[in-house]
Amino acid sequence: MSAIHHDTEAVHLSETQLVPATEVTAAPTALQTAASASIAPNERIDLLDFTREALEQYFIEQGDKAFRARQIFRWIYKQGVTDIAEMTDLSRAMREHLLEFATISSLEVVRVMDSIDGTKKILFRLKDGAQVEAVLIPIGRRITLCISSQVGCALGCRFCYTATMGPGRNLTIAEYMGQFLGSARLLPEGKTITNVVFMGMGEPLINFQNLIGTLSILTDELGPKLGARRLTVSTAGLCPQILKLGETFPVRLALSLHATTDAQRDQIMPINQRYNLKALFDTLRTFQKLPTQQSLPVTLEYTLIQDINDSPEDAKRLIKLSRSVRSKINLIPYNEHPGAPYKRPSQEAIAEFLRILQVSGVLATERQTRGDDILAACGQLALDGEAKKIRRPLPPR
Numbered sequence: 001m002s003a004i005h006h007d008t009e010a011v012h013l014s015e016t017q018l019v020p021a022t023e024v025t026a027a028p029t030a031l032q033t034a035a036s037a038s039i040a041p042n043e044r045i046d047l048l049d050f051t052r053e054a055l056e057q058y059f060i061e062q063g064d065k066a067f068r069a070r071q072i073f074r075w076i077y078k079q080g081v082t083d084i085a086e087m088t089d090l091s092r093a094m095r096e097h098l099l100e101f102a103t104i105s106s107l108e109v110v111r112v113m114d115s116i117d118g119t120k121k122i123l124f125r126l127k128d129g130a131q132v133e134a135v136l137i138p139i140g141r142r143i144t145l146c147i148s149s150q151v152g153c154a155l156g157c158r159f160c161y162t163a164t165m166g167p168g169r170n171l172t173i174a175e176y177m178g179q180f181l182g183s184a185r186l187l188p189e190g191k192t193i194t195n196v197v198f199m200g201m202g203e204p205l206i207n208f209q210n211l212i213g214t215l216s217i218l219t220d221e222l223g224p225k226l227g228a229r230r231l232t233v234s235t236a237g238l239c240p241q242i243l244k245l246g247e248t249f250p251v252r253l254a255l256s257l258h259a260t261t262d263a264q265r266d267q268i269m270p271i272n273q274r275y276n277l278k279a280l281f282d283t284l285r286t287f288q289k290l291p292t293q294q295s296l297p298v299t300l301e302y303t304l305i306q307d308i309n310d311s312p313e314d315a316k317r318l319i320k321l322s323r324s325v326r327s328k329i330n331l332i333p334y335n336e337h338p339g340a341p342y343k344r345p346s347q348e349a350i351a352e353f354l355r356i357l358q359v360s361g362v363l364a365t366e367r368q369t370r371g372d373d374i375l376a377a378c379g380q381l382a383l384d385g386e387a388k389k390i391r392r393p394l395p396p397r
């Protein structure tokens with residue numbers, strides 16, 4: 001099946017697909033949950049949905065002490081406890097009370113696939129039956145977890161497997177944290193996740209509010225305590241949310257660039273029709289001036305696709321774009337997947353493209369393809385076998 005003709009289709013993203021998180025979040029966010037004083041009977045709150053501040057606020061609203069939140073945070077994120085009954089520094093009465101109105105969810109692990117390079121792809125089932133994937137990538141002493149932000153993705157990038165699932169829904173904070181805790185449990189004794197990249201399924205900046213809540217938990221000193229510099233959020237380029245992120249958290253940003261002219265980028269990434277290259281790079285320059293970013297570079301992700309964006313002219317334009325911001329380039333050889341409409345360039349072509357970049361003096365590396373034997377590599381995350389093999393047409397604007 002050839003899908004290359006899709007390039008000529010008019011593709012437009014509808015307004016509703018780009019609505020920021022709050023309106024499209026399926027489950028209440030921690031803050032909303034905490035703010036709503038009354039919880040319907042039988043509807044237990046999920047402690048994983050709460051940032052520490054939200055949990056403190058919640059206990060205060062219940063007429064209790066804020067330090068309960070700190071105790072609970074330690075149990076969940078330091079001790080790895082999944083049962084409220086085991087929180088032995090809470091009084092028995094308190095535990096019984098908690099057991100009545102709260103729960104600690106965990107995601108069902110449907111399947112773990114092990115790659116020969118040590119990468120593990122984990123398929124989780126969510127409460128509503130939807131499935132998402134996370135990938136554990138050990139490289140040296142670092143153990144990076146790549147997590148999903150949405151079920152499916154609305155952005156419709158032409159080369160991405162996840163896009164074939166079509167738009168789905170935002171993950172809750174508990175579902176983000178469920179991927180983290182569930183993946184950490186698969187590590188050998190004594191090993192922990194050292195880095196988290198939001199490069200799995202979906203667009204994290206569309207799920208903005210829950211992303212921020214998750215970042216807050218991951219960096220909490222009573223939680224996993226990951227330095228913000230060990231967290232990377234990857235986006236296809238939602239300009240207003242990039243700035244909002246930069247105003248909120250000192251995390252690293254990766255931008256899925258993939259093309260060096262608007263004509264090219266319009267073809268493979270419909271989001272470019274909304275925020276073009278000029279808007280994007282203006283945004284990056286403003287973003288880099290924010291106090292959270294100081295000397296941090298933005299990673300420009302560039303998936304090399306044969307005959308689409310792999311010419312020497314592309315390399316030259318990429319150099320120019322790269323020099324216009326503080327950046328490093330990460331080349332990702334296109335990962336083919338079932339029904340993929342494009343091809344990966346030859347090794348020689350990839351090496352030549354990289355050489356042109358490096359000779360110019362810009363920082364550029366080739367991302368080692370990890371886990372591609374188990375379809376865990378970039379852009380290959382979707383429900384194997386269940387994803388539609390035919391590209392879903394995008395709705396008119």
Ligand code: SAH
Pocket residue numbers: 157159160161198199200201202203204234235236237254255256258301303332333334335336378379380
């Ligand atoms: N929506 C966010 C997060 C996804 S990150 C974003 O676009 O950045 C996944 C990365 O893999 C993105 O850079 C994406 O463009 C890239 N990618 C998608 N499909 C790919 C494929 N088949 N081969 C290589 N990279 C791919």
